Amino acid sequence: MxxxxxxxxxxxxxxxxxxxxxxxxxxxxxxxxxxxxxxxxxxxxxxxxxxxxxxxxxxxxxxxxxxxxxxxxxxxxxxxxxxxxxxxxxxxxxxxxxxxxxxxxxxxxxxxxxxxxxxxxxxxxxxxxxxxxxxxxxxxxxxxxxxxxxxxxxxxxxxxxxxxxxxxxxxxxxxxxxxxxxxxxxxxxxxxxxxxxxxxxxxxxxxxxxxxxxxxxxxxxxxxxxxxxxxxxxxxxxxxxxxxxxxxxxxxGVILLSVPVFVLLGCLLDTTGMGKTIVDFLASILGHVKAGMSYVLLTSLFIVSGISGSKVSDMATVAPALFPEMKRRGNKPPEMIAQLATGAAMADTVPPSIVLIVLGAVAGISIADLFASGFVVAIVLLLALMALARWRARKESMGGVRRAPLKVVLQLLVIAAPALVLPFIIRGAVSSGVATATEVSTIAVVYALAIGIVLYGGISYRTIYKMLVDTAAMSGAILLILGTALSMAWAITQAGVGQTIADFAANLPGGVFSFIAMSIVIFFVLGCVLEGLPALVLMSPLMFPIAAGFGMHPVHYAMIVVVAMNIGLMAPPIGIGFYLACRIGNVPPDDALRAIWPYIMALVTGLVMIAAFPWISLSVL
Structure with missing residues (x-):
């Protein structure tokens, strides 16, 4: 592989x-x-x-x-x-x-x-x-x-x-x-x-x-x-x-125990085909309208992300199930890649987001609050992407496209129901405070394993072993970055750089608005260069105290920097997520380069709204 x-x-x-x-x-x-x-x-x-x-x-x-x-x-x-x-x-x-x-x-x-x-x-x-x-x-x-x-x-x-x-x-x-x-x-x-x-x-x-x-x-x-x-x-x-x-x-950190467990959950989602059942069900109810398959693609990423917590797993699950039909309807591969990449960026705040779990651990923010806010923020970004997709699909050919019979929709709903329940279990349990992210991740893995064995064709011992090893390798790579990035952030903080940045930010013309703009630029650039987790672990100890000094709610600021970072992650020519999407969709990056920028701007528009109106992030807390 x-x-x-x-x-x-x-x-x-x-x-x-x-x-x-x-x-x-x-x-x-x-x-x-x-x-x-x-x-x-x-x-x-x-x-x-x-x-x-x-x-x-x-x-x-x-x-x-x-x-x-x-x-x-x-x-x-x-x-x-x-x-x-x-x-x-x-x-x-x-x-x-x-x-x-x-x-x-x-x-x-x-x-x-x-x-x-x-x-x-x-x-x-x-x-x-x-x-x-x-x-x-x-x-x-x-x-x-x-x-x-x-x-x-x-x-x-x-x-x-x-x-x-x-x-x-x-x-x-x-x-x-x-x-x-x-x-x-x-x-x-x-x-x-x-x-x-x-x-x-x-x-x-x-x-x-x-x-x-x-x-x-x-x-x-x-x-x-x-x-x-x-x-x-x-x-x-x-x-x-x-x-x-x-x-x-x-x-x-004990709270980070949920990281490898959610990585394992993503492997289970991919292996058992649970993600594909969700995609098939959404296609049956949305696929007959103009831009319908784009809606299915974006909505699938939103829902599937609520199970796996991994952008790579989300894209690898959704793309193979939808791209053939989208091509048949005249969708151009570069446009599909643009939607896949930016849809994954949008869905990264949907619980159980590994990024939010790590951020909560590093910045000392309630993960339940981050999950609740992240769900609402993702909806705002989803609507922005769907509006753009509908406008760009205004000339889409719908010849031969038929609404799925109600009987087929119900059959697919029955098949997908056990998988559809899982994101709501995760989100509800953590947001309500019934269980911690670590406890919920464990319950979700056991549930997915049982459902995969009983309802989705079973899982061989060899496959389970491979998933465990793959999870160990991916988790090790993530956690080593966290360890070295945290030591680097500590060295920067001990040298007094945090106070220097705070003084600089405090003297910016425009006060808190200039600080938000500076934060967006910093995390956008770091998202391009360092990928998500290293950027957050490195800068959070420096930036969150400054945000608190400006009177910003930590959850509101967290949503701003995570979304900015995710946009940078998908922005060419450096953003790694863009190239991952191209690889998964088997489209040359040069072909997709021009198509992705309108969708990047749609995400930027959503980010401006999230930054300008704190109630979007805080209304559910």
Whole structure:
């Protein structure tokens, strides 16, 4: 399986396991990761049953799940590295002459290796020191939990070395190693000067070095980590040991337990065909009107997103089911891609949005409030996209299109009903406060698994195992980004940059309106360059306190920045979501480039309304 964009590599999984760097070695790691993922679901479900069924909470469940979680994150990161599924920018790399691409990629690998080598002794020291901290419920040393960090780093280093010698010549490896070693030596010699110039060195390491790493093809997670480690080691008196604690915090927050569970739910949605049943039902009731299939496409993304929480899963579920019929009716592929990409951006605030879960964890905002507000915000954006689709379809050919018979509609409703119920269970339970996002995600997975086995053709053990491994890899890639981004955000905050930005924002002409405009531009650009989660984790600790200083409600501000970020994510020529949509729909990006901009502007119009009228975001709280 391959998911590769023109300018980003999102994942490149070889169909031949032997072609991967650590295929034989990674099989037992994948097996352990699958067990850990299953254990997380079982433990969380046991907690739900003990809390709500037998009314006797199991206090140790959360700690046991947390231990499994950090190991899952680190082993999953290693699997993602083996599969080349860590997000990295390749736009600038491809612009280089062929003779330079190999040495530059080898240098990127050497940079990642340098980060891992630098972190390993610190990670082992951190695990050793945690031996003296005992968990509250299980009464075991915390080392059993955090030992996953050095073990994961060690495995990633071994895989990286194996991949380097498999993919590059010895000459390229030597060039890359010498470049990284030379830069390290220069930074060490100039460390006193870096400390003396203060925040200028912060900009050098956390902006220029990170940007250079991104341009060279270093995965985003490692760019953040490398920039932060270099800053702490060469430009500050803060021990690099602190960075491990921030990474641990970023990867193992209890609220983040719902992330891999919702990722697994997205896999179940795709595998069982539950998403397709929803699409078929919507097509039967909307497909006969002008722009009807566009309505179905956008509405399907809205509903399906309420189950999976994943943009990639949403697009991969909806596109194959609808694109053939849309082409038959005369819809042009570029227009379909534009609707698919912007529809996925619109639906990213529909619960259970992984972006909103992470934002709630990082910014300390109620996830129930974010879910309730996100649902309303998504409706506003949906209406904007549907209005544009209707106007552009005014000349659509409806020859031969017939309304589906009522009997067929009812049959499809019966088939889709178990799947249609799921998003409302998730949304209602979290928004009403009946259950947490983590508890609801677990219930949803068990429900989807049972429905898939009983009503949707069953799921083989091999398929379940593959889903568990895929979930571990995707979750590991996400959580490593969160860990390194949080450590980078901490370094920026400690250097006083947050106060500098706050002072700058406070002195902007126009006050809060200028701050909102500045926030939209910042998150739009970061959405293009860094993808969603890294941008939020990096900037939220800086921007949300400033928004609070202007008297903005945190949920209202959250909706503004998430929508701006999602628009940037789908905006060419850099936005990764645009290229993912092109890949899924098998349309060249050059063909879709012009078609997407009217839909981007429709989303911008919706964003302006959301920013200008806070009651849109806050009316349901």
């Amino acid at each position: 391959t998911v590769v964009s023109e300018d980003f590599i999102v994942g490149e999984v070889s169909e031949n396991p032997e072609a991967r760097a650590g295929s034989s070695f990674m099989r037992p790691v994948e097996f352990v990761s699958a067990l850990l993922m299953a254990a997380v679901v079982v433990l969380l479900m046991a907690g739900v049953i003990s809390r709500y069924v037998i009314n006797t909470p199991l206090v140790w469940v959360e700690e046991a799940a947390s231990i499994c979680f950090i190991w899952l994150a680190m082993l999953g990161s290693a699997i993602a590295l083996d599969r080349n599924e860590h997000l990295r920018l390749t736009l600038f790399l491809r612009l280089l002459p062929d003779r330079l691409q190999g040495p530059v990629e080898a240098t990127a690998l050497a940079a990642v290796a340098a980060f891992l080598i630098g972190m390993l002794p610190i990670a082992y020291e951190y695990a050793y020191e945690e031996w003296f901290i005992t968990s509250a419920a299980l009464h075991i040393p915390n080392t059993f939990r955090v030992a996953g960090i050095p073990v994961g780093f060690t495995m990633m280093l071994g895989l990286l070395i194996a991949h380097a010698f498999r993919a590059h010549s010895l000459r390229e490896i030597l060039i890359g190693t010498l470049v990284v070693a030379a830069l390290t030596a220069i930074f060490w010699v100039l460390s006193d000067q870096f400390i003396a110039i203060g925040n200028v060195s912060l900009a050098f390491f956390l902006v220029l070095i990170v940007a250079f790493g991104l341009a060279s093809g270093v995965p985003i997670a490692f760019c953040f980590g490398l920039g932060t480690l270099c800053y702490l080691a060469f430009a500050s008196y803060v021990p690099a040991y602190v960075m491990i604690g921030r990474m641990d915090e970023g990867m193992s």
